[in-house]
Amino acid sequence: MADKDFRSQFGLLDWEEELVQYSPGFRDPSPTSRVDTFFVTERGGLRLTEYNADTPASPAYNDALSEMTYGLPVMREFLRRYEVRPLPARHSVLHTLIDAYQQWGNSHKAPRIAILDWREVPSFSEFVLFAEYFKSQGLECIIxxxxxxxxxxxxxxxxxxxxxxxxxxVLISELIERGGMNHPVVRAVRDGAVCMVNPFRCKILHKKASLAVLSDERNAKLFNAAEREAIAAHIPWTCRVENRQAQYHDQTIDLIPFILKHRENLVLKPNDEYGGRGVVLGWQSDTSSWEQTILTALNEPYIVQERVAIPTEPYPIMIDGQVQFIDQMLDTNPLVFYGDYVDGCLSRLSSEALLNVSAGTGSAAATYIVEKR
Incomplete structure (x- = not known):
């Protein structure tokens, strides 16, 4: 990441380039993260479509939803037949925060934690859950x-x-947009006066172009054979939208004409948005709107990604007082710590191809490991 030319592939803005130079005081650029994936059964594995390295939401919601579901009457009979194990995540968030804090230079004093975000965000209730948990572990915490x-x-x-x-x-982009580079948090982090998790360096991997970096044939030499095999198995073809030739699997293509022609099999995404904002599914777009999005993508950082088969399963839904089993699309989004292991999993159900709770197109479901007794 010290190579500026290589770093340019991620599409960092000038102010982001400045921020990623600040040392966070600990090793990992994204101690907490979430990978958004689809479990595609016909391929026998996960297809990873996005990597959330900036502000991964849902660990506390995951735990609360699992605990609530455990207490439902339907679970009484279900637990007689099946062993149901939850996948808690709050503890790993806490361990990650403490570990980063101790690396930062305070191995003896307990941290004084501030959960930082705008008061009006819809995920504020999760901050309350985290604050209660941190306090239950004997730590001082405010929102x-x-x-x-x-x-x-x-x-x-x-x-x-x-x-x-x-x-x-708080999203880094929103913090800078609303507070500027002279915001108190920016100055405190720059001066080493406070430890912040995730740090500003998380922006590099958070960019959607990070998957394009993995897919780009020009970077193949950076990976060994096993890594290249894993990329091919789990990362759908992803490319920065540019007026150039590119490699699409085993063929060389003119990228822009290819995107125009193969709308039904492609997705266009802004390089740095969240909540499904700006994502355009080619198979749900008409020719005119697709062409307009391509024009936008040539002037702003965008990626194009190959369509992934979205799995569906029947789920019980209450409609007009009656339970009906209706096919729902679902994704599987493991919560990752240190980029190394998984604790907890956000699962979302939707009747829409764009599965996103904050966008109003999906709902979260409790995730367990279930085995017959």
């Missing part, structure tokens, strides 16, 4: 808005609370 913090005399504070560890849930 605070970026507009409420100050940086004075080398201390980041919210009111009279001295913050030493930020659990960052």
């Amino acid at each position: 605070t808005d970026p507009r409420e913090v100050e940086y004075t005399n080398g201390r980041l504070v919210a009111g009279d609370f001295h913050i030493t560890l930020i659990y960052k849930r």
Whole structure:
């Protein structure tokens, strides 16, 4: 990542280039993350379509939903026949925060945690769940808005609370857009006055172009044979939208004409958005809107990605007081820690091809490992 030419493939903006130079004080650029995948049974594995490395939501929701579902009357009979094991995640978030904090340089003092995001975000209730959990583990914790913090005399504070560890849930792009590069959090992190997880360096891998970097034939030499095999098995073909030739599997293509011609099999995505914003599914678009999106993609950072088969399963849904089994599309999104192991999994169901809870096109379901007794 020290190679600026290589880093340019990720499509970082100038201000992002500046921020990623700040040392977070710990090793991993994305200690907590989430991979958004589809379990495609005919291929026998996961197809990874996005990597959420900036502000991965859902660990506390995952735990609360699992606990609530355990108590439903239907589980009473189900548990007699099946062993049902939840996949908790809050503890791994806590361990990750503490580990980063100790690497940062405070191995003896307990952190004073601030969960940082805008008060009005729809995920605020998850912050409440996390704050309750952190306090139950004997830690001091507040939920605070970026507009409420100050940086004075080398201390980041919210009111009279001295913050030493930020659990960052605010999107970096929104923090800079609304607060600027001189925001108290930016200055405190730059000066090493506070530990922040995830750090600014997470922006590199969070870019949707990170999957294009893996797919790009020009980078094949960076990976060994086993890694190239894993990329081919789990990453759908992904490419930065540019007016150039590219490799599509075993053929060389003129990229823009190819995108125009193969709309039914492609998706266009902004390089750095969330909640499904700006994502255009070619098979749900008409020719005119597809062409317009391509024009936008030539002027702003975008990626094009090969369509992935979306699995469907029947799920019980209450309609007009009656339970009906209706086919729902589903994705499987493991929560990843240190880029190394998984604890917890966000599963979303939807009747729409764009599965996203915050976009209003999906709902979360409890995820368990289930085995017959």
